[in-house]
Amino acid sequence: MQPLLKVNNVNKTYGKGTQVFKALQNISFTVDEGEFIGVMGPSGAGKSTLLNVLATIDNPTSGDIFIGSDNVAKMKDKALADFRRDHLGFIFQDYNLLDSLTVRENIVLPLAIAKTPVKEIDERVNRIAETFGIKDLLSKYPYQISGGQKQRTASSRALVTTPKIIFADEPTGALDSKSATDLLESLSRLNETEQSTIMMVTHDAYAASFCQRIIFIQDGKLSKEVMRGTQTRKQFFQQILQVLASIGGEVNDVI
Amino acid sequence: MMLFDLARKNLQRNFSSYFLYIASMVFSIVIYFTFVTLKYNDDIEKMTGTSQKISSIMSGSAVVLLFFIVVFIAYSNSFFMKKRKKEVALYSLLGVRKQQIGFMLFFENLFIGIVSLIAGIGIGFLMSKVLLTILIRLMGYSLTAGFTFSMPAVINTIIVFSILFLFTSLQGYRVIYQFKLIDLFHAEKQGEAMPKASIISAIIGTASIATGYYFALADIMTSTAWRIIGIAMPIVIIGLTIFGTYLLFHSVSVFLLQAMKKIHRYAWKNLNLITTSQLLYRIRGNAKSLTVIAVLSATTITAGGAVFGLYYNISKTTTTSTPITFMWKGEALDVPEVDYHNTLTLKDVTLTNADAEYNYMFMSLSDYNKLAVQQGKQEMASIKEGQSVLLDPFFDERFSNKVKGETYTTADTQLQVAEQYEYGVTNIGTTGNIMIVADSTFETLQGEAILTQMYQVKEEADQLQISRDLEKRITEQQQAFTSHPADFEQSMSGAGAMLFVGSFLGLVFLTATGSIIYFKVISEAEADKDKYTILYKIGVNDQQMLKTIATQVAIIFGAPLIVGITHASVALLGFSNLLGMSITKPVLLWMAAYTLIYVLYYIFTTRAFYKIVKNARRNI
Numbered sequence: 086m087q088p089l090l091k092v093n094n095v096n097k098t099y100g101k102g103t104q105v106f107k108a109l110q111n112i113s114f115t116v117d118e119g120e121f122i123g124v125m126g127p128s129g130a131g132k133s134t135l136l137n138v139l140a141t142i143d144n145p146t147s148g149d150i151f152i153g154s155d156n157v158a159k160m161k162d163k164a165l166a167d168f169r170r171d172h173l174g175f176i177f178q179d180y181n182l183l184d185s186l187t188v189r190e191n192i193v194l195p196l197a198i199a200k201t202p203v204k205e206i207d208e209r210v211n212r213i214a215e216t217f218g219i220k221d222l223l224s225k226y227p228y229q230i231s232g233g234q235k236q237r238t239a240s241s242r243a244l245v246t247t248p249k250i251i252f253a254d255e256p257t258g259a260l261d262s263k264s265a266t267d268l269l270e271s272l273s274r275l276n277e278t279e280q281s282t283i284m285m286v287t288h289d290a291y292a293a294s295f296c297q298r299i300i301f302i303q304d305g306k307l308s309k310e311v312m313r314g315t316q317t318r319k320q321f322f323q324q325i326l327q328v329l330a331s332i333g334g335e336v337n338d339v340i
Numbered sequence: 341m342m343l344f345d346l347a348r349k350n351l352q353r354n355f356s357s358y359f360l361y362i363a364s365m366v367f368s369i370v371i372y373f374t375f376v377t378l379k380y381n382d383d384i385e386k387m388t389g390t391s392q393k394i395s396s397i398m399s400g401s402a403v404v405l406l407f408f409i410v411v412f413i414a415y416s417n418s419f420f421m422k423k424r425k426k427e428v429a430l431y432s433l434l435g436v437r438k439q440q441i442g443f444m445l446f447f448e449n450l451f452i453g454i455v456s457l458i459a460g461i462g463i464g465f466l467m468s469k470v471l472l473t474i475l476i477r478l479m480g481y482s483l484t485a486g487f488t489f490s491m492p493a494v495i496n497t498i499i500v501f502s503i504l505f506l507f508t509s510l511q512g513y514r515v516i517y518q519f520k521l522i523d524l525f526h527a528e529k530q531g532e533a534m535p536k537a538s539i540i541s542a543i544i545g546t547a548s549i550a551t552g553y554y555f556a557l558a559d560i561m562t563s564t565a566w567r568i569i570g571i572a573m574p575i576v577i578i579g580l581t582i583f584g585t586y587l588l589f590h591s592v593s594v595f596l597l598q599a600m601k602k603i604h605r606y607a608w609k610n611l612n613l614i615t616t617s618q619l620l621y622r623i624r625g626n627a628k629s630l631t632v633i634a635v636l637s638a639t640t641i642t643a644g645g646a647v648f649g650l651y652y653n654i655s656k657t658t659t660t661s662t663p664i665t666f667m668w669k670g671e672a673l674d675v676p677e678v679d680y681h682n683t684l685t686l687k688d689v690t691l692t693n694a695d696a697e698y699n700y701m702f703m704s705l706s707d708y709n710k711l712a713v714q715q716g717k718q719e720m721a722s723i724k725e726g727q728s729v730l731l732d733p734f735f736d737e738r739f740s741n742k743v744k745g746e747t748y749t750t751a752d753t754q755l756q757v758a759e760q761y762e763y764g765v766t767n768i769g770t771t772g773n774i775m776i777v778a779d780s781t782f783e784t785l786q787g788e789a790i791l792t793q794m795y796q797v798k799e800e801a802d803q804l805q806i807s808r809d810l811e812k813r814i815t816e817q818q819q820a821f822t823s824h825p826a827d828f829e830q831s832m833s834g835a836g837a838m839l840f841v842g843s844f845l846g847l848v849f850l851t852a853t854g855s856i857i858y859f860k861v862i863s864e865a866e867a868d869k870d871k872y873t874i875l876y877k878i879g880v881n882d883q884q885m886l887k888t889i890a891t892q893v894a895i896i897f898g899a900p901l902i903v904g905i906t907h908a909s910v911a912l913l914g915f916s917n918l919l920g921m922s923i924t925k926p927v928l929l930w931m932a933a934y935t936l937i938y939v940l941y942y943i944f945t946t947r948a949f950y951k952i953v954k955n956a957r958r959n960i
Binding site: 167195196207 | 604881882
């Protein structure tokens with residue numbers, strides 16, 4: 086089967102001349118459709134850079150990134166914006182909700198930009214709000230709801246367009262453990278039932294244990310890859326901790 | 341000195357953010373300096389021989405101008421300081437003492453002040469020649485102004501702006517001392533509550549504007565409201581309109597935008613959601629500023645339109661009151677360039693009716709017809725015995741006596757006024773309103789016979805020199821001299837100076853209001869740029885982004901302008917009704933000029949906004 090995301094020799098460097106900083110070096114990997122993949126690594130390893138590059142928010146210095154059959158590394162700005170709109174979804178640590186819009190309007194926005202008919206927008210928004218359990222909050226404003234509710238709103242916004250792939254950057258970073266668990270369960274349920282492809286950057290081993298596969302990066306390079314396989318989530322969690330300990334990651338964060 | 345170095349480096353590095361501030365300073369100085377130069381300039385009086393009029397208009401306007409400049413500079417400065425709060429906070433965090441920061445800002449201000457003063461006075465000096473020439477042309481003289489460097493103007497400008505700089509420095513000190521370091525960390529927002537539309541205030545707002553308009557357009561003579569409120573009416577109208585305008589921005593706008601958001605077919609398309617909700621906050625938050633801007637625009641457009649209208653109508657008004665180039669009572673004189681010359685005998689007759697006694701000049705029908713043909717006016721077939729026709733060029737339904745049908749008694753007979761026409765064939769200044777009677781009646785009328793001379797000269801408006809020569813030659817033999825070119829020149833120089841001052845102040849107001857909106861929009865763009873970064877991430881393309889920005893800015897600029905133009909239209913309509921003259925064309929010209937400059941500001945602002953949004957993405 087053709088992989089959904091194919092990353093081929095991606096490099097990202099900042100600066101010029103002698104002061105070059107290599108944020109990403111020769112990164113290559115693939116993600117299949119319906120996978121829930123985690124990206125882990127210590128601070129400054131290049132996790133967020135990788136996510137931004139894959140998410141077409143930033144350009145790689147060299148290399149190819151195929152999403153489906155499109156090479157997003159070679160696309161022009163305007164085409165990229167449309168591509169993001171039609172095929173990608175984003176969840177950010179700080180939610181990135183627009184505080185002048187209601188919860189409903191926030192979720193409507195990506196569909197409105199894609200010129201979806203009003204009736205269809207209505208149906209889709211209601212369905213996704215149900216999935217994330219925020220149906221009663223639809224007419225509230227972001228400042229009136231809790232962090233967990235905000236993140237579920239942001240997730241609804243990311244998923245309402247049924248994107249090919251969802252990029253989540255530390256989605257649980259600002260949440261308490263209860264809200265974090267709720268969100269992660271919702272995401273993993275969606276991954277199972279709707280076959281959504283999700284790529285999540287996190288430094289939290291607990292959050293990562295919801296994934297099926299985790300790739301580790303260190304100093305801008307891929308260092309290790311672990312699969313959940315048939316392990317329970319708890320076993321997988323232990324495995325992740327061991328890997329983190331071995332590469333000197335932020336084990337402290339989870340204790 | 342270290343602080344001085346820091347201030348200098350600051351200036352060099354952040355030149356772009358200083359640029360706007362310096363530019364507004366220089367602009368204010370240029371305007372003020374030119375104005376003061378014109379005030380101290382006595383060339384105009386020497387050249388034209390007119391009285392104190394110009395300099396008194398200039399002095400009065402300079403006060404208005406100064407007031408405005410103070411507000412404008414205070415505004416630019418607070419905008420500038422707001423931008424720099426973070427910088428000040430950072431110095432403070434690094435342990436620089438407040439006093440030292442204050443010194444640094446003081447040096448900066450001193451430097452900016454000196455640079456702007458030199459630049460402003462330099463540019464102002466060059467500008468004053470251009471402006472002086474424009475002024476002289478507007479006043480109807482074909483002279484060219486020379487360069488004039490006026491020392492009192494320089495001193496005046498330096499004193500005024502030094503005080504202003506002192507004031508802005510104090511403003512800066514205040515920011516430093518009020519600032520608490522904790523603010524730096526607390527910087528960001530708790531979400532503002534969505535503005536709610538109050539239907540009652542929306543209705544009151546609309547109603548109060550409507551009432552204001554109704555009063556403004558009501559006929560002064562017949563309206564009951566005018567009769568009751570009387571002389572205070574203009575204040576009532578202005579009050580109602582300003583109050584209504586505020587509610588318009590504060591409530592009606594919110595009401596409309598909320599309603600638009602509810603129409604999902606419209607709102608849920610492209611970025612309309614963003615456009616409407618951003619506007620909701622922006623218009624409500626800026627209701628006061630928008631009201632001030634709308635009212636200022638209305639004032640400027642009304643004043644400018646009215647003055648321009650008067651100016652535009654001068655030749656018409658002059659022709660109405662003084663259709664003959666030169667006219668006087670008495671003996672003929674030798675006049676050059678004459679097209680035709682009439683010597684007519686009129687009769688000064690005393691009329692009485694029940695109320696009072698009147699004196700009118702009488703003219704025979706055949707003399708009238710002769711003049712009417714010469715001037716291209718309608719001839720009269722006949723007038724019945726015992727009847728007369730009154731020529732009253734300044735007749736106005738509302739104010740003038742209606743004498744049609746009235747009967748007057750002369751020494752030996754009775755005369756009934758059959759018609760009252762709104763034009764004349766003689767110069768009012770010489771003859772007043774005249775009565776026309778049939779030739780046979782004229783023969784028998786008892787009254788002093790008066791010989792009058794009328795000279796029609798070619799290119800009459802330009803024959804000021806002949807007019808002046810004639811005036812010198814007038815003796816006791818000639819009385820009640822009236823001259824079309826002299827009247828024309830008189831009105832032109834007065835209205836021309838007014839037009840100049842009006843346009844000048846209008847331009848200043850326009851620039852200042854334009855800049856204020858610019859400052860506002862840009863500081864809000866800075867505050868909102870993260871929102872646009874989110875949109876960018878969601879997949880909004882540049883075209884859609886530009887469209888929503890352009891629409892938002894268009895409404896922020898357009899709303900007060902349209903409100904201002906509407907208010908001004910009503911005011912000018914009232915004005916032209918009152919004066920009974922048509923000023924549509926000059927007013928439209930004036931509005932078009934005003935709008936054009938606004939459009940330039942709009943384009944400039946939209947581009948700056950878009951640039952901020954685009955640059956924000958770099959920091960992802």
